[in-house]
Amino acid sequence: MTGAGLPTGGDIPVSITACPNGPLLVRGSFEILTPAGEVIPPRRKTVALCRCGISALKPFCDGSHKAINFRTEPEPPASQPRLPS
Numbered sequence: 001m002t003g004a005g006l007p008t009g010g011d012i013p014v015s016i017t018a019c020p021n022g023p024l025l026v027r028g029s030f031e032i033l034t035p036a037g038e039v040i041p042p043r044r045k046t047v048a049l050c051r052c053g054i055s056a057l058k059p060f061c062d063g064s065h066k067a068i069n070f071r072t073e074p075e076p077p078a079s080q081p082r083l084p085s
């Protein structure tokens with residue numbers, strides 16, 4: 001983590017959780033950058049990134065997905081192969 005305003009404490013593995021019908025929750029040691037490479041202060045150790053496209057605080061979720069009844073695709077059945085990560 002470099003100068004993004006988060007508490008230091010070493011590298012914490014990053015995890016990203018896709019919330020059903022909502023944002024992506026990102027936890028761990030990470031930086032969010034603009035296309036020009038400038039750090040966007042994450043404000044918190046865990047951030048919610050918008051994936052519905054209507055947040056007024058992009059790239060962060062502002063809860064607007066609820067107002068538009070944003071729906072994500074259901075999880076594939078366990079029998080289907082997963083994409084490589």
Ligand code: FES
Pocket residue numbers: 022023024049050051052053054055060061062063064065066
């Ligand atoms: S996912 Fe929450 S406002 Fe877009």
